[in-house]
Amino acid sequence: MWENKFQKEGLTFDDVLLVPAKSEVLPRDVSVKTKLTETLQLNIPIISAGMDTVTEAKMAIAIAREGGLGIIHKNMSVEEQAEQVDRVKRSESGVITNPFFLTPDRQVFDAEHLMGKYRISGVPIVDEDQKLVGILTNRDLRFIEDYSTLIDDVMTKENLVTAPVGTTLKEAEEILQKHKIEKLPLVDESGTLKGLITIKDIEKVIEFPNSAKDSQGRLIVGAAVGVSADTDVRVAALVEAGVDVIVIDTAHGHSKGVLEKVKAIREQYPDLTIIAGNVAT
Numbered sequence: 001m002w003e004n005k006f007q008k009e010g011l012t013f014d015d016v017l018l019v020p021a022k023s024e025v026l027p028r029d030v031s032v033k034t035k036l037t038e039t040l041q042l043n044i045p046i047i048s049a050g051m052d053t054v055t056e057a058k059m060a061i062a063i064a065r066e067g068g069l070g071i072i073h074k075n076m077s078v079e080e081q082a083e084q085v086d087r088v089k090r091s092e093s094g095v096i097t098n099p100f101f102l103t104p105d106r107q108v109f110d111a112e113h114l115m116g117k118y119r120i121s122g123v124p125i126v127d128e129d130q131k132l133v134g135i136l137t138n139r140d141l142r143f144i145e146d147y148s149t150l151i152d153d154v155m156t157k158e159n160l161v162t163a164p165v166g167t168t169l170k171e172a173e174e175i176l177q178k179h180k181i182e183k184l185p186l187v188d189e190s191g192t193l194k195g196l197i198t199i200k201d202i203e204k205v206i207e208f209p210n211s212a213k214d215s216q217g218r219l220i221v222g223a224a225v226g227v228s229a230d231t232d233v234r235v236a237a238l239v240e241a242g243v244d245v246i247v248i249d250t251a252h253g254h255s256k257g258v259l260e261k262v263k264a265i266r267e268q269y270p271d272l273t274i275i276a277g278n279v280a281t
Contacts, residue, residue, distance in 0.1 A: 036069065037273050040220065040245060043067025043210045050074065050224030050249050057087040064088065064219035065208040071222040071247050078230060082237040085223055089242040090118060092204045094169055094217025095186070099196035101126045104133060104152035108144050111136050111151060121200075124185050124193055125155050131191045135160060135183065162187045165194045169205065172197040214244060222275075224249035227257045235265055245273040253277040 034045045048055045048063050050071035060070025072084045090096070101124045102111055111123060115138070122137035134155035144154060161179045163172060165186050172184050176199050186195035204211075212220045222245035223238045225231050235246060246265065250258055253276050262276050 033067075036245070037275075039271075040069075040273050041212070042069055043212050047071060047222075050222070050247055052076075057084040057091075060084075060088045060221045061091045061219060064213075064221060065204075065211045067210040067212050069212060069220055069222055069245070071224050071245075071249075074224040074226055074234070074249065078234045078237050081223055081234065082241040085221055085238055085241040085243045087118065088221040089218045091219055092201050092211075092217075094197075094201065094205070094213075096196040096198070096201070097194075097216060099124060099185075099193070101130075101193060102136070102151060103127065104150065104155065106151050107147060108141060108149045108151060108154065109147040112141065112147060122183050124183075124196065125151060126193050130193055132160065132162065132185055132187055132193045133157065135185065137183070160185070163197070164188070167197065169197065169202055173199075173202050176202075214242075218242070220244040222247055226250060227261045231261060232264075232268075235269070239269060239272065245275060248274065248276040250276075251278065253279040254281045 032045055033041060033043050035041050036047075044067040046063065046066075046068035048059055048068070048070045050073045052073045052075040055070045055072055057072065060072055063070045070088070072081060072088075074081060076084075100114055100118065100120070102114065104125055104127070114123060115121065122135060124132055125134040125136055127133050134151075134157045136151055136155040140154050140156060161175065161181055162185045163175055165188055167175075167184075167186060176182065176184055176197075182199045184197045185193055186197065188194050201217075214220055221243060223243045224247045225234050225238070227248065227250060238246065248258055248261055248265075252258075258276050262274055265272065265274055
């Protein structure tokens with residue numbers, strides 16, 4: 001029994017050499033795209049582990065830009081993990097459909113905090129009816145020393161450049177270049193803020209043509225969960241943040257608890273991509 005259970009020979013990287021052979025296929029003609037699931041495609045077959053020494057938002061962004069997928073680890077609070085997912089989803093978009101915004105009665109401190117936290121260079125300003133009334137950028141804040149100053153006193157209000165909902169990236173790029181601006185708010189007929197296109201997102205599309213994205217042009221990201229008491233709350237928060245795949249990550253996935261948790265999550269979220277493991281039996 002023991003002879004059949006264990007391999008008698010083990011190999012490491014130094015023991016293996018790929019011998020080249022004749023080929024009529026050029027490297028640029030090779031596609032390594034693969035389907036992780038029926039609904040999730042990767043442009044390179046690489047996934048970063050959901051370990052606290054490997055994957056958080058920074059790693060997930062980097063690997064998704066190259067076409068892979070990062071699984072954000074679960075060794076943090078529910079709120080922190082959901083925020084990590086949100087950072088990945090907001091890191092770049094074709095069109096940002098739910099942009100951050102502030103109101104004129106907020107302070108410059110609030111804007112600085114938001115912009116610093118998410119590494120953005122500006123934020124639309126709306127009134128109580130969500131109508132666009134201004135935009136606040138680093139240029140407006142450059143010489144502000146009193147952070148208690150109201151946004152209304154420093155934001156750009158006049159000659160706001162906007163575009164209608166449905167504007168393409170190509171059209172947006174032309175508008176941004178024409179007016180020498182970096183952010184283009186999208187508004188409906190009543191002036192209500194509906195989206196945002198930035199020059200940085202357009203540049204990232206060009207810089208990272210193989211990035212793995214969802215149907216809204218956002219980078220894809222996964223997140224690990226366990227089978228603990230907070231799993232249901234954690235999954236709900238991750239789904240709300242826009243996670244693309246949930247990984248039920250345990251040492252032994254072929255167990256009753258994991259199987260029941262997969263079933264429960266599937267019943268709650270019929271369209272959610274779920275991966276469970278590790279399974280070696």
